[in-house]
Amino acid sequence: MMASKHGKKPTLDSPEQLVLWAGTRDPFKIAEKLEIPVIHKNHPESGLPGLTCLMSSRPAIFINDAYFDNLMRKNPHYTEEIMNDDMAQVAAHELGHACLHRKELKTAPIREYQIFDVHTTMEAEANEFAAGIRIDKEKLLSLLNSDYTLLQVAAAMHVNVNLLIYRIEMLRKERHSFHELPYLPKNNFMGHIVGSGSSEWNV
Numbered sequence: 778m779m780a781s782k783h784g785k786k787p788t789l790d791s792p793e794q795l796v797l798w799a800g801t802r803d804p805f806k807i808a809e810k811l812e813i814p815v816i817h818k819n820h821p822e823s824g825l826p827g828l829t830c831l832m833s834s835r836p837a838i839f840i841n842d843a844y845f846d847n848l849m850r851k852n853p854h855y856t857e858e859i860m861n862d863d864m865a866q867v868a869a870h871e872l873g874h875a876c877l878h879r880k881e882l883k884t885a886p887i888r889e890y891q892i893f894d895v896h897t898t899m900e901a902e903a904n905e906f907a908a909g910i911r912i913d914k915e916k917l918l919s920l921l922n923s924d925y926t927l928l929q930v931a932a933a934m935h936v937n938v939n940l941l942i943y944r945i946e947m948l949r950k951e952r953h954s955f956h957e958l959p960y961l962p963k964n965n966f967m968g969h970i971v972g973s974g975s976s977e978w979n980v
């Protein structure tokens with residue numbers, strides 16, 4: 778178990794430093810420590826799992842519980858454990874927007890609707906942030922040196938394989954060497970950010 782540094786808050790653009798500072802990889806707990814509210818809403822008519830917007834000039838994260846309930850109804854193999862993992866990934870992605878894109882949140886609405894299917898710099902940045910929050914580097918390196926497939930590594934780390942590949946690409950930038958990956962991650966992960974509030978969810 779990692780030890781919390783309990784010191785000065787690190788810069789918001791470093792997920793690994795935030796993890797060390799908070800003493801956890803749980804994005805809900807990190808958000809709480811950063812005083813960024815995470816609010817659960819129920820919008821069955823929305824196809825979005827989450828969003829980030831400004832509330833009283835401060836970032837707030839919203840999670841759409843109905844999105845995950847719908848997945849569970851449609852897929853008998855979608856367990857509560859998988860749902861909790863997915864919800865944590867969405868929260869980590871939205872936390873990336875809240876930490877990295879505060880300037881953009883003050884301007885016109887920015888919307889990304891398709892999971893893993895929108896090519897924007899901000900979505901890629903939020904995906905990398907989420908990967909840094911959710912995936913421990915040393916554990917990942919150990920698993921990648923085993924006989925596990927990428928899907929097995931993703932399952933062992935309780936993350937989506939696309940998020941896993943983002944983390945591997947981050948390690949490549951640190952000059953770690955791996956075999957060629959079978960495919961590249963799609964740029965958009967989950968959710969979108971909007972400007973000051975969101976009429977879509979009445980926030």
